[in-house]
Amino acid sequence: MTASNAAESIVQGTDEKNPAGTESGGSQYLTFVLSGETYGVDILRVQEIKGWTPVTRIPNTPDYMQGVLNLRGTIVPIVDMRMRFNLERIEYTPITVIIVLSIKSESGDRVIGLVVDSVSDVINVESENIKPTPDFGDGLNTEFINGLATGGERMVMLLDVDKLLSVDEIQVLSDASEETEQNADKPDD
Amino acid sequence: MSIDVSQFLETFYEESFEGLDTMESELLGLDVGAADSETINTIFRAAHSIKGGSGTFGLNAVADYTHLMETLLDEMRDGRRQVTEEAVNILLSSVDVLREMLTALRANSELEVDRISEAQQQLEALLGTAGADSAAEVESGQNNKDSAERGWRISFKPHLRLFKTGNDPARIFRELQALGDLTVQMDASDLPEYSYLDPEESYLQWELELKGDIKREALDDVFAWVEDDCVINITPLEPEESEQGSAEEADKTEVAAVAVKTVERRVGERRQENRRKGDRRGSANNESTSIRVGINKVDAVINLVGELVITQSMLSTLGKDFNMKKINKLLEGLDQLELNTRELQEQVMRMRMMPISFAFQRFPRLVHDLSQKMGKKIELKMSGEQTELDKTVIEKIGDPLVHLVRNSLDHGIESPQQRKEAGKPETGILSLHAYHQGGNIVIEVADDGAGLNAEKILAKAIQQGIVQEDVQLEEEQIYELIMLPGFSTAEKVSDVSGRGVGMDVVVRNIQSLGGSLEVTSEAGKGSKFIIRLPLTLAILDGQTVAVGDEDYIVPLISIIESIQVTGDMFHTVAGKGETFRLRDEHLPIIRLHEIFGGNPNTTELTEGLLVVVEGEGRKVGLFVDDLKGQQQVVIKSLEANYKKVDGISGATILGDGSVALILDIPGLIRLSNQHATDDKFKKIA
């Protein structure tokens, strides 16, 4: 599969550039692109990257819940990240990928898939380079963002993946900024 | 050196609980007055094992308690004590107390000291030996006052048969040598002439001198195994006797000591290693519950896997050099593969199967206790206890069964007086019967009591607003009313049943297992509750239905029939939505696409199909585009990675690798009612 090969080569590429990678005290993030913006997820949470395949729709669930997929015998829910972030929907293409992640919830570890435009890179982020999320105003849900990483000219929004499935039940926008501040104190996880 | 015995505790608890179950069921089967000695022996053995184990594993409270039970049972076994109702009841409550003690110890929680000592006093009172039971334990302490500072003279003359008990004078000398300085003098005077000599017999005798500050008790220990097989005379050494130690002998002792030390070290190392292993095992145990599988079941699976491997290698050979001439061979191979797979699946499922007796075993006690409490005479008859079904189903069917049994005891079977007046035997019969039928297991709970009172039920249902006053119902339909939510006929809330949990909960529990409940009853003759359950929760027989390009699985057990409707069969009832007529019933229609969305091929009722399904006693017509095949599907959880979705009980993976959702019929009916209400509100707004 091309997408996973691409991701592998990205990981390897990064390792060559930064052989000391994981030992330098920061964490590695897999970055992906959504509508031109770059987001990052903790690489330790990433199980695999696969190309888009049709899913089975689950009735009466939010729009961003695309449906479920059979991943070697496990039923895995698939979340469309554009729709999760209220971004404009686009047609799925051959380079549309699903990032399969393990997330933590009260009832144990779960596996979910995120549909993103494309996977781009693996970056190493030093903890001191992570800044708290600024208030973007009404436009963007900042509940899922753990902080901002600035590496050179780029800005990467680091996702709090554990909240992707849970937050929609409790939409408390007013508390969002307060929570972000708390989360900024523990950027490593 | 000490070995940590706690690693065997879990096994001990497990077998003790099993032993207690055995004791309980055997006690309940005991005929007071004419007890079968083999039964008492079985009970005795169970108590004895628990006592032995608890002592060994340091659970002294349990050991003390079982000691009393064992004494009582021993007396019964020997015929020294009558098997009385009182004794059986005390033993039964002792089983409860022990169960509580073991549960508490296993969970590391506090023992209920008061309750235990009260139960212990009861046992002691029955035995009439309060406080005196320790006599046996002190017995060995009588003789050991003697101790000789300088040592002992021992004359030792074994019986001829000594060797035949596996004993050996050499071993005894070795032990003595370990205690002090030993000198041995052999006396061969009894040795017969060579022609009469039997090499298997012991003819020699010895005079021994053992020097050192040695307790008499230690000597008795050495000779304990042979004291009845020989003449032993032990006297203290006189002070004036000279001391002469053999240097050679002392050396030997030293060598022996070194050897022992090596062994000790080796044991120590192994123990540590094993303890580490044990730790890992222990933590794994806490996470997942275990299942005991008979070796024959495992062997069957291994055999089938062997066959599967053969088929696979046959197919792979065929594939390497395939041409169309070999197509028949390929088809044959695929048939074989299908057969192997199906058999393997069945066998693997069988590994999860347990006999229903695990769910039945609590009933003898329950019936015994409750009938005493209610002053009723009840005989419990059980059959088909060996019928097997899934472990999970067994665990979950327990409560519904208890409810049904309590119900029959409380409301079904009449008092002895009433029964006599009705011309029936005083003793009522409650029967539990299990059997396989098709892919299901059927459990019947029947009593020969008064039967359900249709008039009373109907009146109650009307009073509670469950049915309309002018409704015309068949008797069977009336009986089904008791399964509806909110229905209760119990005039008074009794201790036994009717504690606020209605029959509807029983029905719901059974349905959540994919089963169904049916009632039959005959006035004056009794009633029967029939539970039908799937053999396993892991697999269900499903009907695939299509809505647009989406497939759903409907559990076959909920389907009554599928029909194509004609225009005159349905009409719209104001405020109640669409209904259709099926023989003399009017059933609501649920359009699956309206509840679940999707793009159906048709919205015309006459162009699609109505699948008549039943859930929680309600029938509806499920409108879908078309029916596809029927197949067994493996149930996968949606909740594992997502959450419970209303109207969906799970998912499965189809032959092409895609996922299909399995419908939860009762949930779907609830969802549809909600939908209808929402629609009404929308219209009003």
Add this chain to the structure above:
Amino acid sequence: MAKILAVDDSTSMRQMVTFTLKGAGYEVVEAADGVEALDKAKAQKFDLVLSDVNMPKMDGITLIRELRTLPAFKFTPILMLTTESTGEKKQEGKAAGATGWIVKPFNPEQLLATINKVLG
């Protein structure tokens, strides 16, 4: 390496005995009742037999009596595992041909000491 036949209907006791003896370098074969033990005894030779008394199918006393009729077990040490309350059992066992007994409850060290003593 000496080989021991350990007979007890209680799994936890068997586990404990086996663990203790194996740890000391003995080879151990387990049996859950007298019948199983007798079958195993007929198939292989043992240097020592350790048997519980109260067991289903065939009790320890009968087992000892049966074992003593086998030529290979004529002189083999056979120890009973018995509780103090069954004192009379000791005599019964001795009469059946038992070498000696170990009194329950016992701890692994006591067990090992006795076995080491017998097997010298």
